[in-house]
Amino acid sequence: MTYNQGVGLPLPIYEEQVKSILSPTSGFIAQAGFTHSLNPARNCTYGCTYCYVPTMRVHGGLRQREWERWGQFTTFKSNAPALLAKALRPAQVIYCSPLVDPYQPAEAARRMMPELFAALIRKPPAVITIQTRSPLVIRDLELLKELAGKTRVRVSFSLTTDMDEVRRIYEPHCESLEERLQAVAALRNGGIKTFATLAPILPCNPERLARLALEATENDVLGDPFHERSNKPAGAVTRPQAEAISRKHGYEEWHEPGFQARIAGRMAAVVRESGRKFAIGPEAFSWLAQ
Ligand code: SF4
Secondary structure (H helix, E strand, C coil), X not given: CEEECCCCCCEEEEEECCCCCEEECCHHHHHCCCCEEECCEECCCCCCCXXXXXXXXHHHCCCHHHHHCCCCCEEEECCHHXXXXXXXXXXXXXXXXXXXXXXXXXXXXXXXXXXXXXXXXXXXXXXXXXXXXXXXHHHHHHHHHHHHCCCEEEEEEECCCCXXXXXXXXXXXXXCHHHHHHHHHHHHHCCCEEEEEECCCCCCCHHHHHHHHHHHHCCCEEECXXXXXXXXXXXXXXXXXXXXXXXXXXXXXXXXXXHHHHHHHHHHHHHHHCCCCEEEHHHHHHHHHC
8 A cells, every 4th residue: 555645645545456447338428429438446536525426336336435435545456557458449439537537646656547558559449538637647648649649539628617716615636727727738739639528517607617618628618517316316426525515605506407507508608609519418428439
């Protein structure tokens, strides 16, 4: 076990061998067109208060200590690069990762992603999408560029709010919007097809956030609101910690479907004005699989 200092706290980092690394998709990301998911670790040291992953419990492949102590440690799949090298096929459309940020703070020291890119470069799938919120992805820009010369590489970069005081209360261990926008610019300047994914949509100025996303990526914009158990009887939903924060700070309406639809409409209007598309749900995520 080693300790990760990336979030300002000593968090344990474990290693574990697993039996497989590419999982056939189901549900939301299968509807979007992905054939496989790739999760290099279990549990994410960003520990966002709204993260839907711990609400999936065993259905997300988690153990009880992981959903009960979400964000407090992580376990890297130590044999992931070797398993990936054997499992890759040319037709695969891979989403990395639905259950963890592949560039979570612990990745800075662990350096799992360069090993996975080495395998992907040797045997490229049809599409590989990296879902992250971390400027650490820039560390691997040269590997992303090399892979993009062989197959379709997409980076879906999470931007959640334009208000840093909001970011600090819902995702205190994540980087500021400014740092994320700089990372998006570096990806775009490096020729990597990069999308801004406004997910979950935190309290924000919707027009301003949509404009920042457009300026940063010059691409279509994806969105996704909070998901409440009261409106979604099964499947992944927003973690209850975020609901408590919203109640405390007077942001309850950001959890209401009608209000969410109006916010999405305001974002869509800005994005469409610039000739780009805005969508939420599987339709939006299908752009990442193409
Ligand atoms: S970065 Fe993503 S996977 Fe990690 S805690 Fe936050 S929402 Fe969950």
